Amino acid sequence: MLLLVEQLLNGLQLGVFLFLVSAGLTLIFGIMGVINLAHGSLYMIGAYTGATVTQASGSYLLGFLAAACAAGLSGVVMELLLMRRLYARDHLDQVLVTFGLIVFVNEAVTMIWGRTPLFMDIPQALSGSVEILPGVPYPVYRLAIILAGIVAAVGLWLLIARTRIGMLIRAGSTNREMVSGLGVNISRLYTLLFAAGAVLAGVAGAFAGPQVSVQVGMGESILILAFVVVVIGGIGSVRGAFVGALLVGLVDTLGRAFLHDLLGLFLPPAEAAGMGAALSSMGIYVVMALVLIVRPRGLFSVRPAS
Amino acid sequence: MYKTLIRLTTVLALATASAAPVFSQEPVRIGLITTLSGPPGYLGEDMRDGFNLAIDSGDGKLGGIPVELLVEDDGLNPGNAKQIAERMVRRDNAEILTGIIFSNVQMVVAPVALMNDRFYVSSNAGPSPMAGARCHENYFVSSWQNDAMHETAGIAANDAGYGKAVIMVPNYRAGKDAVAGFKRYFEGEIVDEIYTKLGQSDYAAEIARIRSVEPDMVFYFLPGGMSINFLKQYDQAGLIDEIPIIAPMVSMEARILSGVGEAALDMRATSFWNADLDNDANREFVDEYRAAYDREPTPWAAQGYDAARLIASALQTSGGKVTEDPEAFRAALREADFEAVRGSFEFQSNQHPVQSWYLLEVQKNDDGELHLATIDTIVSEHGDPYVDDCNLSR
Numbered sequence: 001m002l003l004l005v006e007q008l009l010n011g012l013q014l015g016v017f018l019f020l021v022s023a024g025l026t027l028i029f030g031i032m033g034v035i036n037l038a039h040g041s042l043y044m045i046g047a048y049t050g051a052t053v054t055q056a057s058g059s060y061l062l063g064f065l066a067a068a069c070a071a072g073l074s075g076v077v078m079e080l081l082l083m084r085r086l087y088a089r090d091h092l093d094q095v096l097v098t099f100g101l102i103v104f105v106n107e108a109v110t111m112i113w114g115r116t117p118l119f120m121d122i123p124q125a126l127s128g129s130v131e132i133l134p135g136v137p138y139p140v141y142r143l144a145i146i147l148a149g150i151v152a153a154v155g156l157w158l159l160i161a162r163t164r165i166g167m168l169i170r171a172g173s174t175n176r177e178m179v180s181g182l183g184v185n186i187s188r189l190y191t192l193l194f195a196a197g198a199v200l201a202g203v204a205g206a207f208a209g210p211q212v213s214v215q216v217g218m219g220e221s222i223l224i225l226a227f228v229v230v231v232i233g234g235i236g237s238v239r240g241a242f243v244g245a246l247l248v249g250l251v252d253t254l255g256r257a258f259l260h261d262l263l264g265l266f267l268p269p270a271e272a273a274g275m276g277a278a279l280s281s282m283g284i285y286v287v288m289a290l291v292l293i294v295r296p297r298g299l300f301s302v303r304p305a306s
Numbered sequence: 307m308y309k310t311l312i313r314l315t316t317v318l319a320l321a322t323a324s325a326a327p328v329f330s331q332e333p334v335r336i337g338l339i340t341t342l343s344g345p346p347g348y349l350g351e352d353m354r355d356g357f358n359l360a361i362d363s364g365d366g367k368l369g370g371i372p373v374e375l376l377v378e379d380d381g382l383n384p385g386n387a388k389q390i391a392e393r394m395v396r397r398d399n400a401e402i403l404t405g406i407i408f409s410n411v412q413m414v415v416a417p418v419a420l421m422n423d424r425f426y427v428s429s430n431a432g433p434s435p436m437a438g439a440r441c442h443e444n445y446f447v448s449s450w451q452n453d454a455m456h457e458t459a460g461i462a463a464n465d466a467g468y469g470k471a472v473i474m475v476p477n478y479r480a481g482k483d484a485v486a487g488f489k490r491y492f493e494g495e496i497v498d499e500i501y502t503k504l505g506q507s508d509y510a511a512e513i514a515r516i517r518s519v520e521p522d523m524v525f526y527f528l529p530g531g532m533s534i535n536f537l538k539q540y541d542q543a544g545l546i547d548e549i550p551i552i553a554p555m556v557s558m559e560a561r562i563l564s565g566v567g568e569a570a571l572d573m574r575a576t577s578f579w580n581a582d583l584d585n586d587a588n589r590e591f592v593d594e595y596r597a598a599y600d601r602e603p604t605p606w607a608a609q610g611y612d613a614a615r616l617i618a619s620a621l622q623t624s625g626g627k628v629t630e631d632p633e634a635f636r637a638a639l640r641e642a643d644f645e646a647v648r649g650s651f652e653f654q655s656n657q658h659p660v661q662s663w664y665l666l667e668v669q670k671n672d673d674g675e676l677h678l679a680t681i682d683t684i685v686s687e688h689g690d691p692y693v694d695d696c697n698l699s700r
Contacts, residue, residue, distance in 0.1 A: 003514060003515075003518050006514045007511055007514055010510035010511050010514060011511075013510065014508050014510065017508075106343075106344075110347070114601075115347050115348035115351050115561075116348060116561045116564055116565065116601065117530075117531060117534055117561065117562070117564070117565030118565065119564055119565055119566070119567045121567060122542065127542070128544070129542070129543065129544050137543070137544060139539075139542040139543055139544075141542055142510070142542075208507075210538065210542075211507075211508075211535070211538055211539055211542070212507045212508075212531075212534070212535045212538065213345075213507075213530075213531035213532075213534035213535050213538075213565055214565065215345050215530075215531050215534075215565070216344070216345060216347065217344045217345040218345070218507075218531070221505045221507055222507065252508075253508075253510065253511045254511075256502070256511040256512065257511040257514065257515060269499075270499070273499045273500075273501055274477070274501060276501070277477040277500075277501030277502070277503075278477065281477070281503045
């Protein structure tokens, strides 16, 4: 029972973390209509900058800010130089260009930092674990990620649903020319939005730094999960990304935690272990398929049917 | 007219004849196909640099014979690797192929070399089929047979008196081989077998499972970055001091250690080589490697270096003849007459090594720097169990 609580919390934490990564992706994808495969690269830039600055300055806060700035700046440069030309092109061109960016950024990072994974420690204040229930110690850092994710979710929702900028963004996603015709500088708005998505990815990268290996290619492994989240949640919906991320996090974690035990009721242990592993790695894709059967545009799609 | 033709033919014949000796003085071409891109790219980088170090310290020669090293990135793609191998063999006339990191790539590339009567000297992967029934007279493995690092972890766990173990590996071929290797020698009880996804970054669920079954130890095989992910999270969960770890060297070497930091303290790993091994060849290698590349050598670097020096010893004996006199070159390789940085080195009849395996521990020195220290010899003269299936005789 205690194990179940702990695993639920693990699932929640993974989900919230995935939300941090996929929120920016769904914004850019849904509102600007661009498939940005290089989102994982921005995540990697955030992690590398965070690790380097934290290491050099000894301040996690500084590393964090630097990660957000570096990713945001990279986002602005990407938007101004490349993305801007892609809004009117079809998705294939976008995929091609952003895939090229992945390769480019990976090589650039290898040239700057080398191939040895970077070290990034946990901030002192967030190390260790607390007993959330008697007998269930839980790492403080994972709790901090849950908190950060929830703050980001609420913040984004307020920004899009309650502010003037959010209104313009929503309007721009429906009819770009009309908003532009009303005297709004839509290009600048898009640059800002792209930068915001990039900052979110960079922050997620800095958060991941102490937990995972900061190395070249780290963005690609998380990118696939982020796309699953976006597809389940409905393209362009921040609320959808949140629900989708939690769903993916929980299904993935609980599958890894309990599926082999469940199968062990009917199968010999060795087969149950192998089969459990195979099924749990399929789990999130099965969920995605089911969601798409019931709601082909995802749970909370905001894009009008074309 | 007819005379002219004869003259021309003679001239041409003479030209080709006189060209022949020039050809034999050309450097021996060695094709090094390895993984240089993506997360495992650092393995290939160390492999290449270790190999090059041996060539550079001989001023472009191995065993006094000029060599030319052709380096290509396989991108961890067997199809690509096969094309590269065919190009190296047919167009560039590479006589020896080496360098591949991953077994699945090697299973495709080695046959290209062997079917064209070239030599394949594996400096990393040692897949079991090629150690047993599919062994070949031109196929040598100078690193280790894949199972050995896991088998020796099982022996080390017995030596430490651990009764209950949890095994964790990615759910793919090499992971299952690791489980088989560990179980072959481990005498205790395996209380849980955990199969993870390849490339997984979050291990919270697995860590909770490990804690819930309260084992004496954890044996895990997670290559490179996955090991870093797991160790950081295992430490954050406070388990590293409670449930000790023994892992194969693919999960703990100098590069991984610098990514994990203090979270890895006290962790133990099995390896056939370590930077602190006390022999002349190793001291020289470690010093030169640090000076040349400004980083700590890893097992992959040592393997590249040893493979190059094995080839050097054979080239010296055969006078630089490889495919011209395959019998002589093969016999020279089998002798393995070189000072290996790992210390003792000999080939079994299946042309895979018999060697010592060591237990390493992550320790902190007086300056507060983390390093891997050799704390024990787990087993000396360790071979592989597949040698009896191989019909090559010495």
